[in-house]
Amino acid sequence: MATDPTLPHSVPEDVFGVLTGTFLAALGLYMLEQAEAVTGGTAGVALLLTYATPLSFGWLFFLVNVPFFALALWRKGWRFTVKTLVSVALVSLFTELNQHWIPLPEMDQIYGVIAGNLLLGVSLLAVFRHGSSLGGFNILALIAQEQFNMRAGYVQMSLDVIVILIALTVVAPMNVLISAVGAVVLNMVLALNHRPGRYRG
Template identity: 35%
Template sequence: MKKILFILVGILLVSVGVTILKFSEIATGGTAGLALSLSYLTQTPFSLFFFLVNIPFYIFSVLRMGWKFTLSTIFAVSTLSIVTTFDQFLPSFSVPIWLGAIVGGAIIGVGLSILFANGSSLGGANILALFLHKRYQFNPGKTTFLFDFIVVLTSLYAVGFVRGLASVLSIAVTSMVISYFKNRIAEKQEQPAKNEKYKVGSDVAVSQ
């Protein structure tokens, strides 16, 4: 139950970050960025594109990450798709692009870090980043940035050059936040092991 609550908090934070980017009229990376760019071009709700573009990645997730992780990811993606539909009820406003890039990117980074730490993701490059981290210990922040950067480059037509630069700043901030929390989580996981090793060593010394 506690893990589900954390996942919901992560989803809420990501939805806030995506909404900030949307009202800044800039893109982000991953499937969320692709869906956001398509929504700009077609005036179709972000939630619909976000759900559809993740379907191929669900197949990869089942094959490589297992059903538990995949179901958690489907739950997260579906919930985010539903939550982001409520932005239509917000009053019309705009956010300065550079402020939106930094604040939106940071909030998305925190939300994704919470999801990663609780065995979930938002599909797309998130799945690949976690797979490469699990299998080869690749930094998920750097992997996410690489794929997000490619998505942002493809979105320049939808948002323009200046807003494209702001989009790059946004994914850089998101990547740094994910990398920071990834390192913090790793440190916390290593600390009990070090303490246990020290305790065992002390017990051996006392027994001698």
């Protein structure tokens, strides 16, 4: 028997979905950091700041997202905002734990960038589909999709280009070029899988 596509997720499904998504996001960001690469969004901003300051990614990621919580509350409501706050906090926590639990040896940079961005793309799908986001540009992309019928992946990609261009002031040009390829991979995952009307759970 076919499943009703409008059937909402239960609370346990939301909890497990957000935990899964944030865990994958933290792992993907950890791989990018180890590859000395960048990505888009507030995660990319936080990564750039880790290269330029002594602060850890986990703390920076949370702090950079704080202003966007107000936007989420204004346009998306309390439920989404609280879920996003929890998601951002979990990514920050998991990223800090990864540094202690998964000491990565030196990896191929291209592999790290592609794998890290694929993990980020899948993680974003998971948290989006459970009524949350990873903050920052995710919030802007979701609002653009819901209110202006613009695909979230394409909106996110446009914003990410700006962050990656800024990265040229901090990161070696070749690292930025590889990072740009990774950002395209991430946003293609979103553009091809997160479309208006495709998923209503």
